[in-house]
Amino acid sequence: MISEPFASGDSFLHRLDPRVRILAAAAYSFTVALSYRLPNLLAALVLALALVALARLPLNQVLPRLKVVLGFLLLLWLVLPWSYQGTTVARLGPLAVSREGLLLASQITLKSVAILLALIALLATMTTARLGHAMNQMRIPDKLVFLILITYRYIFVIEQEYQKLWRAARIRNFRPGTNLHTYRTYAYLIGMLFVRAAARAKRVHQAMKCRCFQGKFHTLEEFASGRREWLFAAVMLLLLTGMAVYELAPAAVHHLFTLACGSPK
Amino acid sequence: MSPSQQPPLIKLEKICFAYPGRPPVLRNLDLELRPGDKIGLAAPNGSGKTTLLHIIMGLLRPSSGRLEFFGRPAAEEEDFIAVRRRVGLLFQDADDQLFSPTVLDDVAFGPLNLGKSREEAREISLRTLSFLGLEDFADRVTFKLSGGEKRLVSLATVLAMEPEVLLLDEPTAGLDQRTKKMLIDIMQNLSQAYLLISHEFDFLAATADHIYTMEEGRILLDDELYIHQHQHAHRLGKQPHKHI
Ligand SMILES: Nc1ncnc2c1ncn2[C@@H]1O[C@H](COP(=O)(O)OP(=O)(O)O)[C@@H](O)[C@H]1O
Ligand SMILES: [Mg+2]
Numbered sequence: 361m362i363s364e365p366f367a368s369g370d371s372f373l374h375r376l377d378p379r380v381r382i383l384a385a386a387a388y389s390f391t392v393a394l395s396y397r398l399p400n401l402l403a404a405l406v407l408a409l410a411l412v413a414l415a416r417l418p419l420n421q422v423l424p425r426l427k428v429v430l431g432f433l434l435l436l437w438l439v440l441p442w443s444y445q446g447t448t449v450a451r452l453g454p455l456a457v458s459r460e461g462l463l464l465a466s467q468i469t470l471k472s473v474a475i476l477l478a479l480i481a482l483l484a485t486m487t488t489a490r491l492g493h494a495m496n497q498m499r500i501p502d503k504l505v506f507l508i509l510i511t512y513r514y515i516f517v518i519e520q521e522y523q524k525l526w527r528a529a530r531i532r533n534f535r536p537g538t539n540l541h542t543y544r545t546y547a548y549l550i551g552m553l554f555v556r557a558a559a560r561a562k563r564v565h566q567a568m569k570c571r572c573f574q575g576k577f578h579t580l581e582e583f584a585s586g587r588r589e590w591l592f593a594a595v596m597l598l599l600l601t602g603m604a605v606y607e608l609a610p611a612a613v614h615h616l617f618t619l620a621c622g623s624p625k
Numbered sequence: 626m627s628p629s630q631q632p633p634l635i636k637l638e639k640i641c642f643a644y645p646g647r648p649p650v651l652r653n654l655d656l657e658l659r660p661g662d663k664i665g666l667a668a669p670n671g672s673g674k675t676t677l678l679h680i681i682m683g684l685l686r687p688s689s690g691r692l693e694f695f696g697r698p699a700a701e702e703e704d705f706i707a708v709r710r711r712v713g714l715l716f717q718d719a720d721d722q723l724f725s726p727t728v729l730d731d732v733a734f735g736p737l738n739l740g741k742s743r744e745e746a747r748e749i750s751l752r753t754l755s756f757l758g759l760e761d762f763a764d765r766v767t768f769k770l771s772g773g774e775k776r777l778v779s780l781a782t783v784l785a786m787e788p789e790v791l792l793l794d795e796p797t798a799g800l801d802q803r804t805k806k807m808l809i810d811i812m813q814n815l816s817q818a819y820l821l822i823s824h825e826f827d828f829l830a831a832t833a834d835h836i837y838t839m840e841e842g843r844i845l846l847d848d849e850l851y852i853h854q855h856q857h858a859h860r861l862g863k864q865p866h867k868h869i
Contacts, residue, residue, distance in 0.1 A: 489726030489766075513724050516768045563721040566684045570714045571735035571786060572706070578737035580730060580747055 366417055366484040372588075373415040378486050378494035380589045384596045385482040389475050391600045395607050398463075401470040407599060408474045411481035422480055429472045440465040488512040493579040502577045514560065521556050525549050632696030633657045634790045634818055635681060635712070640690035641842075642673075642680060650676045651687070652842035658790065662818045665833030667826075672839045674822045675717055678792045682714050695789075710739060713788030717795050719775035728754070728770075728778050729763040735786040753785040757811060773804035780811070791819035797828050 368374075373381065392404045412422055442452070444461030451457070483491065492509040496502070529545060536542045606613045635658040643649040650673040658664065668674055679685045681692070683705025692699045694708045716722045725731035732750035741749065754760050757777055762770075770778060776796060783791065797805050805828060812819075812832040823829050829836050838845050 487726065489730060492726070509726060510724060513726060513768060517720050560721070563716070563718070564724050566679070566682075567714075567716050567722045568724065568734075569684065570682055570709050570716075571782065572709055572738040573734070574706070574738065576738075578734075578746075580733045580737070580743055582743060 364484070364487055365421060366415070366480065367487045367490075369416065369485060371414065371416040371485070373411065373481060374485050375588075376592055377583045377585045377589045378490050379498050379583055380585060380593055381482045381486065382491070382494055382498065384593065385479055387596065387600055388478050388482070391603055392471055392475050392478075395471070395603060396467055397607055397610065398466070398470075400603050400606055401467060401474065403599075403603060404474040405470055405477075408477035408481065411478055415481045415485050417481065417485070422477070425480060426473060426476060429476055433469050433472065436468055437465050440468075490581070493581045494583060496577055496579050497583060502575070505577060510564075514557075514564075517560065518553065518557055521560075522549075522553055525552055631660055633659050633693070634662075634695060635820075636691075636693040637681070638691040638693075640677075640680060640687045640692070642676060642685060642687045644676075649842055651680070654690070654843050656844050658818055658820055660818055662820075663812075663832065663834045664820045665829035665836040666820060666822045666839065666844075667824055667829060667836055668822075668839035673842060674839060675794055677839075678714055678794055678820075678822070681792060682712065683708060710786070711788055712790045712792065713783035713786055715779055715783050715791070715793040715796055717798070719772070719779040722779040722782060723767040723770075723775060726766060727763075728759075728765045728767055728781075731767055731778065732763075732781050732785045735782060739786060749787075750781075750785050753781045756784070757781050758807065772799050773801060776800060777804070777807070780808075789817060791815065791817050791821075793819060793821040795822050795824070797823050797825050 388404075388407075392401070395401060395404065412419070441457045441461040442455040444458050444464060446458035446460030448456040449459045449462065486494070488508065489512075492505050492512075495508070496505045526549065529549065534545055536546075602613075635656070637654060637656040640651050640654040640656075641649060642651040654677065656677075666674055666677075676685065680687055683699065683702065694704075694712065697704075699705055699708055723731050725734055729747070729750055732753060733746040736746040736749045737743075751760070751763065754763060757780060759774075759777055759781060762774065762778060765774075767775070767778065776799075780793075780796070796808060800808065805825075809828065809831045812821075821829075821832065835847050837847060
């Protein structure tokens with residue numbers, strides 16, 4: 361069942377206009393996904409942690425959420441360092457660990473952890489309903505907004521229906537094994553689930569029509585942006601632009617730094 | 626005009642309907658709902674009650690027959706779009722009706738579709754919720770409501786559209802005694818005419834002025850129903866009830 365543990369709160373980020381948060385999340389994700397330089401990725405991670413702190417989310421609840429990507433990353437670390445061609449930096453028996461492989465694995469790890477943390481801080485701090493309403497007011501197509509809202513609403517109902525079917529099978533002594541009967545039963549179960557979901561969708565649509573729904577989606581919530589939002593957007597824009605410039609022309613940034621801080625030599 | 630001179634709110638004439646590849650569900654069905662009518666419909670499962678309500682709402686099209694609302698015929702989707710502004714249907718399964726994430730969103734959905742402003746829609750929704758004693762539910766998440774709560778909120782979503790006629794498909798199914806009692810109180814306070822489907826004799830006795838039934842795809846009015854009622858009475862003989 362869906363719980364939204366981070367959605368309620370009273371931090372700066374919680375109170376920020378959801379539309380600004382959605383835009384910031386999109387801009388951040390793009391920038392980080394397209395960045396490869398390690399200093400940039402480290403900066404991105406620091407920024408993500410800063411956002412988590414700004415949302416006042418307890419780290420001991422946020423970190424377990426990273427489990428989703430951890431399994432995938434582990435696999436990456438097991439495979440990439442020795443399977444990637446490049447300069448050998450170490451040998452583990454017959455396996456040569458390449459510098460490029462290590463670098464790639466670190467990049468992917470930093471990127472995914474940073475993006476996930478930022479999304480938790482920016483998006484998980486609103487309810488799915490809010491997310492939908494905000495997207496609706498950002499002129500994102502109605503169909504997409506509906507998809508999100510309706511999925512959120514009915515995933516639980518569909519799970520219940522699955523449980524019902526599954527119980528019905530078990531009551532009649534169905535025990536899964538590796539045989540044709542098992543596969544066929546699973547196929548029926550899944551087929552039935554689709555049939556029921558489709559029938560449900562039809563009835564929901566009928567109920568919506570009965571309440572004069574004609575394809576246009578209206579929402580009650582209205583969001584307002586003020587100084588806080590502009591400030592947040594400006595800071596994010598500045599940081600992300602900085603990252604983009606460093607990614608494309610690191611020499612220029614080094615040059616700026618030396619100008620600003622004076623030459624270390 | 627006196628009520629008897631006003632055109633019927635809903636009038637069905639010789640409605641026939643069959644699902645594809647199945648025997649007919651409705652056969653030359655006639656039905657009339659007049660202003661102030663509070664009609665109960667009790668009939669066995671599968672006799673076509675839900676189908677009938679869906680025909681009235683224009684969700685299903687009859688193969689033959691005529692529908693009239695407020696004195697005007699309805700046949701095309703356009704006609705039914707207008708009808709749905711004035712006739713509200715409570716679905717048999719509340720999960721079909723409540724699709725919004727939160728209660729307030731769901732109740733406001735109808736009024737917003739009717740072109741009300743955000744403020745008006747919010748106001749109407751809150752008023753409807755408090756009429757049903759649900760004022761604390763506005764911000765609740767719909768899928769986390771209990772069965773009885775879902776039913777009452779569904780009713781709120783229909784009432785918020787301020788319909789002139791209500792159709793209720795088994796509103797008492799799965800309700801505990803307390804919620805049922807609440808529903809009876811609500812029904813008795815409604816000003817609208819309604820047609821409600823229920824199997825529960827005590828509920829019908831408390832909320833309906835007439836009890837119809839369905840047989841072989843047609844409606845039987847209560848005067849034709851005498852023998853039926855009597856059988857009913859014997860089955861529930863131990864419970865106190867009225868003979869209608
Ligand atoms: N979508 C459908 N497709 C085919 N047959 C249906 C469908 N819905 C209902 N029926 C059949 O039509 C008959 C009447 O159903 P329904 O109107 O739901 O009855 P009731 O509401 O009185 O229990 C039943 O025999 C049922 O099996
Ligand atoms: Mg039914």
